[in-house]
Amino acid sequence: MLEEVKEPLDPLATAEAWMEAGRKVAIATVVETWGSAPRPVGSHLVIDGDGHFEGSVSGGCVEGAVVAEAADVIAEGRPRMLEFGVADETAWRVGLSCGGRIRVYVEPLLG
Amino acid sequence: MDAASLKTLNRCRRERRAAVLLTDLESGASRVLVEGEAPEQPLREPVEKALRSGRSGTVEAGGRSYFLNVHLPPPRLVVIGAVHISQALAPMARIAGFDVRIVDPRTAFASPERFAGVRLQAVWPQEAFEESPLDAYTALAALTHDPKIDDPALTAALEAGCFYVGALGSRKTHAKRVERLTHSGLGAAAVARIHAPIGLAIGAASPAEIAVAILAQVIAALRSRGLEERGEAA
Numbered sequence: 001m002l003e004e005v006k007e008p009l010d011p012l013a014t015a016e017a018w019m020e021a022g023r024k025v026a027i028a029t030v031v032e033t034w035g036s037a038p039r040p041v042g043s044h045l046v047i048d049g050d051g052h053f054e055g056s057v058s059g060g061c062v063e064g065a066v067v068a069e070a071a072d073v074i075a076e077g078r079p080r081m082l083e084f085g086v087a088d089e090t091a092w093r094v095g096l097s098c099g100g101r102i103r104v105y106v107e108p109l110l111g
Numbered sequence: 112m113d114a115a116s117l118k119t120l121n122r123c124r125r126e127r128r129a130a131v132l133l134t135d136l137e138s139g140a141s142r143v144l145v146e147g148e149a150p151e152q153p154l155r156e157p158v159e160k161a162l163r164s165g166r167s168g169t170v171e172a173g174g175r176s177y178f179l180n181v182h183l184p185p186p187r188l189v190v191i192g193a194v195h196i197s198q199a200l201a202p203m204a205r206i207a208g209f210d211v212r213i214v215d216p217r218t219a220f221a222s223p224e225r226f227a228g229v230r231l232q233a234v235w236p237q238e239a240f241e242e243s244p245l246d247a248y249t250a251l252a253a254l255t256h257d258p259k260i261d262d263p264a265l266t267a268a269l270e271a272g273c274f275y276v277g278a279l280g281s282r283k284t285h286a287k288r289v290e291r292l293t294h295s296g297l298g299a300a301a302v303a304r305i306h307a308p309i310g311l312a313i314g315a316a317s318p319a320e321i322a323v324a325i326l327a328q329v330i331a332a333l334r335s336r337g338l339e340e341r342g343e344a345a
Contacts, residue, residue: 009206012117013121016118016121019117027112029178029180031168031169031178032168032169040167041166041168042167042180078139081136105178107112107139109113109117110112110114111114
């Protein structure tokens with residue numbers, strides 16, 4: 001029988017491995033995009049209780065904000081919906097510089 | 112998502128079975144629907160459509176809002192020939208998301224020392240394909256330069272409708288190959304599907320550079336005429 005090859009850079013496999021190791025995990029998923037969005041619907045970013053993460057929901061523009069929200073999601077044990085876009089100059093820091101808009105669903109991985 | 116759903120989903124993905132992760136966006140409850148298991152109404156049509164098109168998205172059904180995340184089998188790359196190019200191609204293709212396997216009946220080439228962590232089948236292509244059949248999610252690159260190994264693999268790949276079929280060799284080598292394959296009964300249109308000389312023309316010189324050229328061509332085939340054809344136009 002052939003050996004199973006570990007998938008590199010696979011967020012859902014990482015989430016399972018983290019869970020098996022007893023780590024708390026949140027899963028963020030792109031559920032909707034408008035305009036030019038860097039990652040397609042269905043893309044995942046997984047985050048553990050210490051802020052380690054794997055995967056992406058954008059080109060790196062909003063991951064920081066999602067990781068911060070994930071800490072709350074893990075603490076509360078309830079999912080939440082986040083929306084990112086470029087509304088004005090001040091929104092640029094946690095928005096998408098490409099001009100698109102995305103909705104990201106962040107949920108706890110329940111044991 | 113709950114632990115059981117995540118495990119089921121990851122198992123489907125490992126076993127190359129199409130699946131949909133269905134999440135109720137109000138309650139947060141989720142479950143996995145494996146292809147072939149018909150979900151209850153009113154979700155049947157949206158789930159079947161998602162599986163056909165391969166596209167994830169939110170749907171409204173029965174007054175509730177759901178997110179359907181479709182997981183189709185990852186594209187597979189079958190490399191015929193455990194050669195120097197393959198040693199570079201296998202890890203690159205894996206990082207790019209391909210399920211890679213290498214087939215070469217010559218055990219001196221197909222040794223685990225030369226291909227750590229890669230699925231290696233040290234058997235003839237025909238035997239390898241009996242164990243794990245080629246399909247429309249599969250790309251095949253024939254790299255042995257040896258007609259008695261490459262030709263049957265190329266024939267099988269064309270017959271199985273692999274989304275990419277490529278063969279290493281100069282134009283002269285390929286002209287002879289076309290002659291052999293045509294003589295063996297393959298149609299002109301099928302033979303014309305073989306990418307040869309293999310790889311995008313980027314002036315690749317080293318084995319690793321040739322691997323980049325091959326991988327780029329496989330990706331181009333996947334994204335331009337690949338799996339989307341199964342469903343409606345993108």
